Amino acid sequence: MISFEPTAEQRDLQRLAHEFAERELRPVAAEWDEREAYPPDLLAKAAQAGLTAYAIPAEYGGGGVDAVTSALIAEELSWGCAGLASTLQATMFPVRPLLRFGTKAQRARYLPLLARGEGTLAAIAFTEPHAGSDVGAISAEAKRDGDEYVLTGEKVYITNGGIADVTVVFAKTGDELAAFLVERGDPGVAAGRVERKLGLRASQTGSVLLDSARVPADRRLGDEGQGFEVALDFFQASRPQVAAGAVGVARAAFEYATAYAREREAFGRPILSRQGVGFKLADMAMLVEAARLLVWRAASAVDAGDDAGLLGSYAKAFAADAAMRITTDAVQVLGGAGIMRDHPVEKWMRDAKVFQVVEGTSEIQRHIVATYLRGGHGDRQGRG
Ligand SMILES: Cc1cc2nc3c(=O)[nH]c(=O)nc-3n(C[C@H](O)[C@H](O)[C@H](O)COP(=O)(O)OP(=O)(O)OC[C@H]3O[C@@H](n4cnc5c(N)ncnc54)[C@H](O)[C@@H]3O)c2cc1C
Structure with missing residues (x-):
């Protein structure tokens, strides 16, 4: 049997992250995007909500959740604001390298520091x-x-x-x-x-x-000479999380465009009743769902300790490209309003573009997939 249902605990954390995103990120996203900075109290608020250290093992003061649960949280935070979410998530970047390659002393020094979330970035x-x-x-x-x-x-x-x-x-x-x-x-x-x-x-x-x-x-x-291994191990674990962020942005744009298309009338009818608009939204719905499933699959491979390289590249390329297409179409569905800063879709379109570049570009993800198809392992190729 394959389960696509998050557990009760995962749902609770998902809800927690969603409520935080709705309360603390979405309302200030446009302002901080404009200011090109993040609110000074962001980290403290996220720490208070338990959303800075969730991936750090409990013995170091964190939440100790797995990669699938982290991906559920990442999607919600990015749904709120991918820029603010990225400040929080980058703070989790050293966790995996420390757990997999750090000495006992290194883990004891840095992990509790990151888990406390007292402004440590x-x-x-x-x-x-x-x-x-x-x-x-x-x-x-x-x-x-x-x-x-x-x-x-x-x-x-x-x-x-x-x-x-x-x-x-x-x-x-x-x-x-x-x-x-x-x-x-x-x-x-x-x-x-x-x-x-x-x-x-x-x-x-x-x-x-x-x-x-x-x-x-x-x-x-x-060790000296182990840097490539540290890097590749990091990418295998981080790509599903970055992809989850792309799903969050895509979902935000899909939801907004759908709500708008239900209300907005042209030629005497809501634009959603026009096939040209309805098909766009249908494609968005399918892409969001498919991208999320790839994220869950790649994150599950990380949790199982399997080689997650191929699945991570599938998820990262698919989710980033889907987010780009969905946000671009969301702007289109809003028409002139989509271009204006009064609506958040133009920001989501700008944010989506970044997902096609960070953590290995969409081309590099395809390069890794092609390397696997040749029977090799993506791992010795660039960011693969
Ligand atoms: C907002 C943001 C945050 C970032 N955060 C971090 C971070 O925290 N840490 C960090 O280390 N880096 C970070 N980066 C850097 C990011 O990982 C790189 O920008 C990315 O990997 C691409 O590298 P590059 O910019 O040098 O592009 P290049 O490598 O110069 O690529 C240029 C173009 O050539 C294409 N290309 C290159 N090689 C191939 C190939 N073999 N086949 C096909 N196409 C190819 C690329 O896809 C791209 O389209 C960040 C970047 C951004 C924009």
Whole structure:
């Protein structure tokens, strides 16, 4: 038997996340999108609601929920505002690398800190000016110097970049990749430029500058040469969550466009009664449902400890592309009103575009799928 029904506990958390999104995110989304910032009390409010640390195991003070439940929460938060949700979710980025590759001491130091949600922000940094899709092209260097590493390089387009208290940074130790837990106050670490963006504007995207930054050797995450493994393990777990965010944006736009089409009249009838509009909404409904099922399937593979690479790429590409199509069509269904900032659909369309780029572009997801089809494993290919 295959169950498509969330458990009672999952429904409770889904409801909690939805109510939080409805109360704390949706009403302020347009304002913070415009300001290109996030409300200073966002983290505290989310922490109070139990929505910052849900994926951290209970022994470290978190909610200890699995990937499927996390995806249910991610969809709701993004339904509220994908930009604000992304600030919260990036703070969960170091959790999986810490659990899978961290030492006991590293887990004991960082996980309770992230679980408390007292304003602690986190990030993960792969991207560089000349290394985006191609993670293997990372050129930041980490040189061992006694019981420290000296890190040099520039990380760009990092969610929470420059404001995160702890960032998982990927750098080369010779020919191989390694991951490091870099703290904001480490000597030689500085915040670089803050980007101005098309979408997800309520989430800060910035550079992290590493100018001979000194990081204690015991903050290396995993072994030297294990960085690629850390990265790929991270992507396998994170892609279903990012895809769930895309479903949240898509659903928001679908619901809004449907409600509008029921009310709006043209030529004496609600526009929903016109086949040209009804078919658009029917396609949106099917795409939302299909994308969500792929998310659940990929997240289930993560929970089962299976190779979730292929399913994660299916989910990520499908959900992001669906969100782009749905939000674009939602703008169309609203006509002129869709273009205006009085309605949220233009923002959702801008937000959806970002999902086709972050965490591996839609092309890279297809590249990974094609690699699997060739009988290989997507894992050695770029962000795959
Ligand atoms: C809002 C936002 C937040 C982000 N947050 C983070 C973060 O927290 N941490 C982080 O490390 N990075 C982050 N990124 C960076 C993001 O992951 C990269 O932008 C993304 O992986 C693409 O890399 P790139 O921008 O260098 O594009 P490129 O790699 O230069 O790609 C340019 C184009 O070429 C295409 N392309 C490249 N290679 C291939 C190929 N083999 N086959 C077909 N097409 C190809 C791409 O699909 C794309 O269309 C963020 C980006 C954004 C926009």
